[in-house]
Amino acid sequence: MKTALRFTALLMLVAFLAACARDVREEPPAPEPPPPPPAPVEVDRLDPRDFTDARNLDNPDSLLSQRTIYFEFDRSNVRAQFMPIVDAHAAFIRANPSARVILEGHTDERGSREYNLGLGERRGTSVQDLLVASGVPARQIEVVSFGKERPVCRESNEDCWQRNRRTEIVYTAR
Amino acid sequence: MFLNEKSILSSATTASAWRGLLVLALLALPLLAPAQLRIEIVDGVEGAMPIAVVPFAWESEMPQPASGVADIISANLRRSGLFEPMAQAQMVERPTRPPEVRFGTWRLLQVDHLVIGRVLDAPDGVGQEIEYHLLDVHSGRILLSQALPVAPGDLRFGAHRVSDAIYEALIGIPGAFATRIAYVVVTDIGGTDELFELVVADADGYNPQTVVRNTQPLLSPAWSPDGRRLAYVSFATGRSNVIVQDLFTGQTDIVSSSRGINGAPAFSPDGRRLAVSLSAGGSPDIWVIDLENGRRQQLTHHWSINTEPAWSTDGQRIFFTSDRAGRPQIHVMNADGSNLERVTFEGRFNARPSIGMEDRFLAVIHSDGDNDFRIAIYDRENDRLRVLSNGRLDESPSFAPNGSMVLYAARENGRGVLAAVSADGRIRQRLVASEGDVREPAWSPIIR
Known part of the structure; x- marks a missing residue:
């Protein structure tokens, strides 16, 4: 009984800490824009292809809402199908000098942990290189590799592994 | 407080230090003692040596602990896979001093060696003394006699040291029981x-202590x-940092946060330097x-990992992993970075x-x-690589300080477990925790 209480207390504290931690990683949704003037000539409609608009980061119709780039086994080159996502974020970060991103590199569970830290960093760095090549100032980007320590999927099969081999674009400021 | 101090202190000499460490841990989060590992033998050797460790006489004023010195020694010897200790119920005689031993009885019981002894209060009144004798049943000779001083509360570790001495006397290499x-x-x-x-736990799984949690x-x-x-490496700040923590004082230093x-x-063998992998360059x-x-010195300068x-x-x-040749392979270089070779x-x-074994063996993660x-041992002397484990995601090999066993992490039904295999592949153990995913084992040096 006492143990159960203690464990519950631990869980609550941990949940609280985790909640705090999460706040750092993911900003809450952008505040609603101020109400339009009473007699608008044009309605402020959100264009999902306007990659400079922060609201599109949370718009499921916009490429900006996609923040994960997946990789092949033991590879770190960004495949062509993911280039539009990288380009969209490059446009956003260029247009928003206050924006800051962490590129989190992740791997699947195969191979040693420390080698995977290196591999995860390569995946983060190859996205960074593309952003910088398209004009994003390097000071707005940081690469952090988590190797295989933070899988999104825990099973030992290719389906799971390919979801874990990824770079996540995490905005710490918009 | 939730702490049962008796269960916490593995060694009285380190008791106050552990307490300091625990206070630090308590500041961070309420303490739950981590689950204890239970060690199971999967494979032992054919013809393990029969030995009898007779319950030691308790001649100390201190209260007698639940598991006796003889129990701990027997369990250690059995776990090594090289011995077959006799069950206490089969011991028809229970000598505690050499003159009481009737060798004929033990020959009939078909044991080769006999361990007897007593636990006494130390002559100077501080702590205790384990007096023990190792006897050869066939020749009737005493192979080893020692009175081992034990600090207050240090009896378990004392029993590990006795196990080490018995192991060395009979196997020819030092034991690795007095380790963590x-x-x-x-x-x-x-x-x-x-x-x-x-x-951190004793090598037999007892006294698990949380050093840090996050x-x-x-x-x-x-x-x-x-x-x-x-x-160790911690991501507590959201990025990787290398931390050095003193287990006795609890002092924590961030050694690298580039x-x-x-x-x-x-750690270098002299304990003064730390080799690390940094990607700041x-x-x-x-x-x-x-x-x-x-001060930092960069030893490799290569675009690879x-x-x-x-x-x-x-x-x-310094041996290390590098994928400069395309795929990860072991390389070696001088400690100043010169003479690098695959x-x-x-x-x-x-x-x-x-x-392991004075650089002759390298335990590695190997894949075809x-x-x-899988875990393999590369024998540098004979240029031979031998696969020792049979899992699919075995990793993190760590040699025992005497080179007898390799501890490693494996996955079993989707869960992380620890396993150990002898350097010759004949002895296998599983180290099972009641809950959680266990990984990243590291075997300590012999604790003096």
Whole structure:
């Protein structure tokens, strides 16, 4: 009984800490824009292809809402199908000098942990290189590799592994 | 307080230090004692040596602990896979001093060796003394007699030291019972959140103590040569940092927090330097940090991944993993970075070397393809690589300080477990925790 209480207390504290931690990683949704003037000539409609608009980061119709780039086994080159996502974020970060991103590199569970830290960093760095090549100032980007320590999927099969081999674009400021 | 101090103190000499450590841990989060590992023998050797460890006479004023010295010694010897200790119920006589031994009885019982002894209060009144004798049943000779002083509360570790001496007398190499193991336990705490705990326990799984816990990853624990400090990698800040923590005082130093990867710490054999892998230069390279003055020296300069350094026994060379040839393989260089050469050639993947038997053996993670990662021992003398484990995702090999066993992490039904295999592959153990994912084992040096 006492143990159960203690464990519950631990869980609550941990949940609280985790909640705090999460706040750092993911900003809450952008505040609603101020109400339009009473007699608008044009309605402020959100264009999902306007990659400079922060609201599109949370718009499921916009490429900006996609923040994960997946990789092949033991590879770190960004495949062509993911280039539009990288380009969209490059446009956003260029247009928003206050924006800051962490590129989190992740791997699947195969191979040693420390080698995977290196591999995860390569995946983060190859996205960074593309952003910088398209004009994003390097000071707005940081690469952090988590190797295989933070899988999104825990099973030992290719389906799971390919979801874990990824770079996540995490905005710490918009 | 939740603490049962008796269960916490593995050694009275370190008691106050452990208490300091626990206070620190309590400040962070309420303390739950980590689950204890239970060690099971999967395979032993044919014809393990029959031995009888007779219950020791308790001639001390102190209260007698639940598990006796003889129980601990028997369990240690059995776990090694090389001995077959007799059950106490079969012991028709219970001598505690050499003159009481009737060798004929023990010959009839078909044991080769006999261990007898007494636990006494120390002559100076501080702590106790384990007086023990190892006898050869066939010749009737006393092979070993010793009175081992034991600090207050240190009886378990005293029994481990007696086990080490018996093992050495009969096997010919020092035992590795008076050691500890470090490992990481990961527990789901709801949603996608996990709790990472770095735990230190005695080598028989007893006295597990949490050294540090965090909701961000902890990995790569490494022991200092005196067994006092642990280096490890923590993501507590959201980025990798190399930490050195004193287990006695609880003091924690961030040794490296450069931009990029700070990983793979390994103490030099003199304990003064730490080899690490840092990517501040753009890709992971091996560096050596002087722990006294903080000076750093970069040893590799290559665009590839260079990580998992392991010092040679004399501290003159460093083995490490590098994929400069395309796939990860073990390389070696002098401790100043010169004379770099490739060591392993067999298989597609060889990584994370652990050194055994005075540099003759390298325990590595080995793979021929992309899907099965196993523990192998590379024998440098005979240029032979021998696969010792049969899992699919075996990793993190760590040699016992006497080179007898390799401890490693495996996955079993989707869960992380620890396993150990003897260097010749004949003896296998599983180390099972009641809950959580156990990984990243590191076997300590002999604790003096």
